[in-house]
Amino acid sequence: MSMPELAGRADRAPSPAVDRALTVLERLVAADEELTLTALAKSTRIPLATCASIVYTLERRGYAARRVVGRSHFWRPTLRLYGLASQLVRKVDLSSMAQRELRALADELNMPVHIGVLDGASVVYVAKAATAGFIQFDTYPGKVSPFNLTALGRAIAAFLPEGEIEALLPRLVPGRGPSAGDSSPEAFSKLLEDVRARGYAVEDQEEQAEVACVAAPFFDADGRVAGSVGVTGFARDLAKKRRKAAAGVVRVAADVSRRLGCLSTALPPAKVVS
Template identity: 65%
Template sequence: MAHESGGEGAPVAATRPASPAVDRALTVLETLVGTEGGLTLTALARATGIPLATCASIVYTLEKRGYASRLVVGRSHFWRVTLRLYELAAPLIRQEDISEVAEPQLRLLADKLRMPAHVGVLNGASVVYVAKATSPGFIQFDTYPGKAVPFNSTALGRVIAAHLPDAQLEPLLTGRTTPRVFRSQLAKVRQLGYAVEDEEDETDVACLAAPFFDAQGRVAGSVGVTGFTRELAGAGLDTAADLVVRQAKQISVKLGCLSGNRF
C-alpha cells in the first residue's frame, strides 16, 4: 500500500487536494461565478457537494473580504460574487496588456534615443518594470522585466505617484520624514508632465519618464528611458522629454484614454 510522505516538497496524491479547505473555498467561488442571480446556501451546498455549515463559513468569509454579497428576498438570502474579483485580477491583466500595447512605443524610443526604454507599473510602494526595449550598442543597464524598486527612487515611480489620487498617495507617504517636501516635488512633476532621476540610484546614470492613463483617466503606469547623465542634459533632455511624453500619450490613447480628458 502506498503512503504519502509528509516531508516538505513531497508529492501529494492526485486524488486529494493538498489543502481541502482552500479547495472547498475555490469550489464555492467558482460555482458562484458561474451562476446568474446568486444561490441560496442550500442550493450552493447541493451544487458543490460541500456541507451546509462549511458553505456558510466560506460565504460569510467571502462577504467579509468583499468577494461576495447577498441579496435578501423575503426570508431567502441569495449569494453572489462581487467585482472585487475583477479588482484582484485587473493589475495582472493590465500588466499583460500594457506590455503588448506599449511595445511599438518602447521600440521607437529605444531606436530614436539609442537608450533602453521601459514600462513601469505601481505595485504597493514599488514600481515594477513590466517591459523593456533594449538599445543598440554594447553598454546596457541593469534593468529587466520583473525588477522592482522603491517608487520614490525612480522617475518611473515618481511620475506615477504624481498623478495618484490623494487616497492612494497618502499610504505611500507614511513614514517619510518630509512628506510636504515630497508632495511639492510631485506637484512640479505633474506640472512638467515628466519626471527626471539624475544619478540618484547610480552614478552618471539618469532616467526620464512620463505617465500614461487608462480609459477611466486613471494613471496606469509610466514609460521612460535610461541613459548617461550627459545624454539627458540640456538639449538632450528636451529632445528626450518631448519624445517620451508623446509616446506616453500614444499609449494612453491605445488604452482608451481620450486625449482631451488628460492632455
Template identity: 60%
Template sequence: MAAKQMVADDKTRAASPSTDRALTVLETLIGSETPLTLTLLAQTAGVPLATCASIVQTFEQRGYAERQVVGRSHFWQPTLRLYALASSLIRKLDPASVAQPQLRALSDKVEMPAHLGALNALSVVYVAKAATPGFVQFDTFIGKVAPYNLTALGKAIAAYLPEDELKPLLVRLAAGAGPNAKKPEVKTFLADLEETRSRGYAVEDEEEQADISCVAAPVFDASERVRYAVGVTGFSQKLMGDNLPGVISAVLSTAAAISRELGSTGR
C-alpha cells in the same frame, strides 16, 4: 447644397443610424446615476419613443439592461454584463505588448533604453523594455524592481495617485546612493511630486546611483487613472545636457500614445 457642405454632412452622418441610436441609448443608460423611465430615456437620448422601446427591450433580452417595475412605471438601468465585457477586453490588452512598438520607436529616437513601469506596493516593476544595440547595456531588465521614490518611473506614477493611495507609500521612502540623492523626507518628496505634476513629467538625476538619470511620464487607462509610466534611462552627461528637451518631448508623446492605446481620451 454646396459640395463642401455635402462633404461635411458625410463626415457627421452615422454610417448606420440604427446602430448609432442603439449606442446613444446605451451610453445614456450608463451615464445616468439613477434608473430612467422609457420616456425620460428617449428624451435624454434624443431617440423616438417607439425606437427607444425596441432598443432597450433588445438590451434586456441580451442581458445588457434590466427594468424595475414600480406601480405602472418601468425604470431601466444597465447590467453588469457590460462590466464583464470590458473586463474581458482589458485582460486581452497586455500593456507590455501594447507598449512595445512605442517603446521601440522611443528608444530608437533618443538612442537610449526605454521602459514601461508599474507600481507594486513600494516598488516600481519594469514590465517592458526596448534598447538600442551597443556595447554599454544598462542594468534595467523586465522584472527589475526598484524603490518607487528613487526612479522617474515611480515618481511619474505617484504624482498622479489619489491622496488615499499615495499616503501609505509615504511611510517608507528609500535613501538613494547617488550624489544627488535627497534626504528621504515626506515634505521634500511631495514637493518633487508637485513639480512633476506641474510640468507633466518626472526626472531622476543621479539619485538612485551615480552617473545615471531618467525621464518619465505617466500613462493613463480608459478610466483616466494612472496605471504605468514610460521613461528613458541614460548617462547623466548625455541625458541632462542639450538632449534633455528632445528627450522630454519624445517621452511625453510616447506616454500619450500608449495612454490612447489603453483607452484614455486625455480628458
C-alpha cells in the same frame, strides 16, 4: 463637411446617435440603483422617446434589463458588458502593446525605454526596448525599484488620488546617488507638484551615480494613472537629450493612454523644457 473635419470638432460627436447610446449605457452603469426611463432621460438630457429607443435596443442586444413594477419600468445594465471587458483585458498586454513605439524611441535616443507600473511602494518594470551596445543598463522586465527614486515611479505617483499618495509618503526610501536630496514627505510632495506642472518626471543621479531617467504617465479608460513610460541613460548623455527624451516619453505615453481608452482631453498638459 468631410469626416476628418467632423471628427475634429470638439462640440459635436461624429455620430450623435452612437454618442447618445453610450451616454445612456454609461449612466446605467454609474447609477447606484435601477433607473426609470424618465429619470434616465432627465439625467442624460436625452429626449424621452430617443432614450426609450436606446434602452429597448440595449435590452434586445443583452446589455440592459428591466424590472416591471405596475406601470413603471426600472432599468439596469447586465453583465454582458463585463464579458466584453474581460475579453479586452485578456488582449491588452502592457509588455507588448507599445513595443513598436518603445523601439522607435529607443533607436531615436540610443537609450533604453521602459514601461513601469506601481505595485505597493515599488515600481515594476514590465517592458523594455533596449539598444544595441556593449554597455547595458541593469533594467529588465520584472526589476523592482523604490517608487520615489525613479522617474517611472514619480510620474505615476504624481497623478494618484490624494488618499493613495498619503498612504505612500511614509514609505519613502532615501537615495544613495550623489544628487540624492531631502527624502521627507514634504519635499517629495513638492517634487510631485513639479511633476504635475510639467506632465513628466525627472530623476538625475539620485538612485545611483551617473544614471538619470525621464518618464511620463499614461492613463486608463477611467482617467486613472495606470503606469508610465520612461527613458534611462547616463546622466551626461541624457542631459544633452533631455528635451527630446521628454517629448518622446510624453508622446508614447499618450499613445498608450489612448489604447487603454483614455480620452485625449483627460491627459495632463506637458511642458517640455530643456
